[in-house]
Amino acid sequence: MRAGRSIFERPDTDDPVIQAPLRESVASPLATPAVSAARPRGLLRVLGAAFGLAMVVGATVGGGILRTPGEIASALPTPALYLSAWVLGAAIPLLGANIFAELGAMTPRSGGLYVFARRAFGDGVAFFTGYASWINWCLGPVALTIVVGEYAGGLIPPLAGHEMAVAFAVLGMLVGLQWIGVRAGARAQELMTALKAMALLALVVAAFVVPHSAVAAAPVVVPHGTGLLLAFGVATQGVLFTYDGYYAVVFCGEEIRDPGREIPRAMFRGVWLIIALYLLINFAYLAVLPVSRMAGDPFVGATMARALFGAHGDTIIRLIMIIAILGTVNAELIAIPRILLAMSEDGLFPRQAARVNAGGTPSVALGLSLAVIVAFMLSGSFRAVLAVDASIVVVLYLVSFAAFFVLRRRESDAPRPFRAWGYPVVPGVALALMVGLGAVFSVADPRSALILLAVLLASWPVSRLVRRAVQADARATAQ
Numbered sequence: 001m002r003a004g005r006s007i008f009e010r011p012d013t014d015d016p017v018i019q020a021p022l023r024e025s026v027a028s029p030l031a032t033p034a035v036s037a038a039r040p041r042g043l044l045r046v047l048g049a050a051f052g053l054a055m056v057v058g059a060t061v062g063g064g065i066l067r068t069p070g071e072i073a074s075a076l077p078t079p080a081l082y083l084s085a086w087v088l089g090a091a092i093p094l095l096g097a098n099i100f101a102e103l104g105a106m107t108p109r110s111g112g113l114y115v116f117a118r119r120a121f122g123d124g125v126a127f128f129t130g131y132a133s134w135i136n137w138c139l140g141p142v143a144l145t146i147v148v149g150e151y152a153g154g155l156i157p158p159l160a161g162h163e164m165a166v167a168f169a170v171l172g173m174l175v176g177l178q179w180i181g182v183r184a185g186a187r188a189q190e191l192m193t194a195l196k197a198m199a200l201l202a203l204v205v206a207a208f209v210v211p212h213s214a215v216a217a218a219p220v221v222v223p224h225g226t227g228l229l230l231a232f233g234v235a236t237q238g239v240l241f242t243y244d245g246y247y248a249v250v251f252c253g254e255e256i257r258d259p260g261r262e263i264p265r266a267m268f269r270g271v272w273l274i275i276a277l278y279l280l281i282n283f284a285y286l287a288v289l290p291v292s293r294m295a296g297d298p299f300v301g302a303t304m305a306r307a308l309f310g311a312h313g314d315t316i317i318r319l320i321m322i323i324a325i326l327g328t329v330n331a332e333l334i335a336i337p338r339i340l341l342a343m344s345e346d347g348l349f350p351r352q353a354a355r356v357n358a359g360g361t362p363s364v365a366l367g368l369s370l371a372v373i374v375a376f377m378l379s380g381s382f383r384a385v386l387a388v389d390a391s392i393v394v395v396l397y398l399v400s401f402a403a404f405f406v407l408r409r410r411e412s413d414a415p416r417p418f419r420a421w422g423y424p425v426v427p428g429v430a431l432a433l434m435v436g437l438g439a440v441f442s443v444a445d446p447r448s449a450l451i452l453l454a455v456l457l458a459s460w461p462v463s464r465l466v467r468r469a470v471q472a473d474a475r476a477t478a479q
Contacts, residue, residue, distance in 0.1 A: 043255050044255060047182065047256050049265065053270050056248060058196065059248035061197075063325055067301065070297035072235045072238045073297070077222060101263060103250070103403065103407070107253070108253040111130075113133050116400050121399075134369070138336060148167060148321075149165070149167040164377070185330065215293050216290070216293075217290035246274060341356070388445075398434045
């Protein structure tokens with residue numbers, strides 16, 4: 001095969017790794033195939049519906065819903081406007097799930113958005129997508145484990161002042177779970193997601209049943225006209241951040257027992273659960289706090305907990321935050337190494353990263369990812385990368401949604417266990433929304449936009465150089 005050409009240009013004919021799950025899911029969409037032994041590359045097809053749902057919900061619902069509302073209330077300081085942002089924002093994950101469900105079901109290969117980009121666009125765009133996605137997902141454990149360290153100090157006084165040590169301990173524990181194997185990581189994800197959902201629902205119930213003193217409202221200035229449109233734009237950024245992660249199950253597509261059925265189910269069930277949970281939490285906020293008091297609050301969840309439970313509120317919200325964050329970090333650690341594994345198999349990363357241990361974990365890729373996460377944590381450089389992370393997320397969405405349309409046109413006869421609803425209008429709305437958000441982000445942060453554009457343009461020649469280096473290494477090893 002000529003270097004630089006996508007292995008997916010002629011789909012469903014050459015790659016047994018792609019063909020096996022497609023044949024299983026297309027032949028009988030309602031059947032659940034028996035669990036196979038190790039896949040040809042070592043991954044284990046042992047994950048079911050519970051894991052898929054836990055991955056979608058666990059990767060998405062973290063600390064954001066307890067912190068982001070203050071930003072949204074500041075931009076839209078009335079209950080109607082505030083709730084409308086969350087209701088309208090729910091369209092983003094629903095529209096995205098419609099696209100990712102089709103892509104994930106038709107290309108059930110572990111590796112996430114990189115896999116779709118390579119099938120549609122070849123090595124150049126895929127190279128950018130893979131590395132951008134990898135860095136984007138590596139940033140999550142960095143920031144979140146540090147937050148766990150900060151909150152743990154308030155719960156256990158001897159840990160105060162040792163935030164980084166706690167962060168490393170938490171990271172080590174979760175990486176250890178992944179290293180044991182995919183089953184251990186999956187069971188942990190299911191448990192953490194269940195605990196997270198129960199903790200947040202308990203907080204919602206408390207908002208309506210625990211007696212509390214009324215909080216006085218402050219005067220607000222409601223935006224109008226163009227100012228209101230700009231305010232909705234700002235609020236949408238916060239909502240997008242809080243909903244991001246709902247597509248996490250596609251990073252494990254090759255390990256799902258019946259991907260043609262379970263990936264779409266997990267995606268839609270998970271997104272509807274997330275939307276319901278977010279709306280319930282926001283109604284709980286409004287039952288306790290005026291929007292004017294939420295506005296600008298960096299931690300609305302803590303403010304509500306203190307209003308409900310007094311001095312004990314801080315302890316309760318810290319526990320909820322830690323539970324929520326652990327499930328998110330665990331999901332991220334499941335996804336991250338599978339990006340490198342897929343790139344390694346395609347010759348866009350050193351081939352050693354394709355090694356999988358007996359438990360079904362991409363062990364070398366996990367170790368390399370851990371090294372990058374630790375380097376970010378020690379250097380503090382992740383804060384500089386975070387400045388462009390929102391733009392990275394939008395670009396990754398754009399590439400994936402564009403890949404959907406390219407594959408629909410070029411591979412119209414390819415087996416699709418799930419077909420996106422409302423094609424081409426509904427997926428077109430999703431793509432148009434991402435284009436609009438990309439334009440807004442570019443105007444708001446032109447420096448980040450230029451950096452991403454330069455990296456994207458450099459991806460094609462760099463990908464060719466990397467592929468040649470990997471091939472040369474393989475030939476040298478063979479000799």
